[in-house]
Amino acid sequence: MTDRPGAPGLVHPPSLPLPEELWRHGAFCVLIRAALGGATDEWFRAHWLSGRERVGYEDGGGNWWELEVLPEGRAVLYGEDHEMSGARWLEPPLDLLAGAPEWLPLKRLRSMDDMLGHVHWFDGASWERIAYPPELRDDGLESTAGRYFTEWRALEEAMRPLGDGLLVEADAGEGSRRAVEALFEAASRRRCTREVLDGLLGDLNRSLEYDDGPPESLDVEAAFGIALRAGFTPPGG
Known part of the structure; x- marks a missing residue:
């Protein structure tokens, strides 16, 4: 700080x-x-x-x-x-x-x-x-x-949409938090390749309880596009 x-x-x-x-x-x-x-x-x-x-x-x-x-x-x-x-x-x-x-x-x-x-x-x-x-x-x-302002508060904000009508439960569970934290670690270390995102988003998807059942997968390509623009991908990759 x-x-x-x-x-x-x-x-x-x-x-x-x-x-x-x-x-x-x-x-x-x-x-x-x-x-x-x-x-x-x-x-x-x-x-x-x-x-x-x-x-x-x-x-x-x-x-x-x-x-x-x-x-x-x-x-x-x-x-x-x-x-x-x-x-x-x-x-x-x-x-x-x-x-x-x-x-x-x-x-x-x-x-x-x-x-x-x-x-x-x-x-x-x-x-x-x-x-x-x-x-x-x-x-x-x-x-x-x-x-x-802080990593903890940002993770809370990142978790918020997981309970915005998406899930049966109002709050995401411990498994979802661990998955989001793993994604944040990968972003912070610039390790967000398509393959890494595919695996980590798969973990997140499996941790979520959806109202109408889970989609086949979360949107890896959309997430990867943001990772590229945000500087979360490996240097030069």
């Missing part, structure tokens, strides 16, 4: 993970959804990948975050909680890009001014943001991106 992005005025200032960790956590949730048949155009309004540069989540209700990977080890994380992002409601409005470095995609971010509740940037060594006034209690960072 790196420095603390909060400042006086935030209720629970969280620590931000390194960009590559946040990327891995978010993209892994995309891979699981893809394997379950959720990687349709409609579904990608929720999680999405655009080339190898962005990953994020949008819940369809005005709460979202996006991580954009930039050259030279830099990154920018931005988003909004439409209820919690207090920067939107200050008078005068808080300029979240005041004094921001020129290497940020400032023109595009400026075009999103009325949509942004928080902006944090990583300069290759640490996270930064503008100074917050004491009256700003919450910028919405934790409530939008917080569930992806």
Whole structure:
């Protein structure tokens, strides 16, 4: 974990993970959804990948975050909680890009001014943001991106669709958790070949209890496509 992005005025200032960790956590949730048949155009309004540069989540209700990977080890994380992002409601409005470095995609971010509740940037060594006034209690960072800050929380998020009407039981069992953890280990170590995914997704499929009986298999090709885009495959392979 790196420095603390909060400042006086935030209720629970969280620590931000390194960009590559946040990327891995978010993209892994995309891979699981893809394997379950959720990687349709409609579904990608929720999680999405655009080339190898962005990953994020949008819940369809005005709460979202996006991580954009930039050259030279830099990154920018931005988003909004439409209820919690207090920067939107200050008078005068808080300029979240005041004094921001020129290497940020400032023109595009400026075009999103009325949509942004928080902006944090990583300069290759640490996270930064503008100074917050004491009256700003919450910028919405934790409530939008917080569930992806740690491996444990990301695994919880990856497990969530296993109980979204897919299964008889509300919660996935211990076997499913072990299968998801094995998939995460393979993704983290860049071992997600088609063959590895086929075996691990087969283990996951056998661990699940479906309402209408299991499909013949989970979608290995869709999962492999995400693995390629996310950097979960072996280097050069």
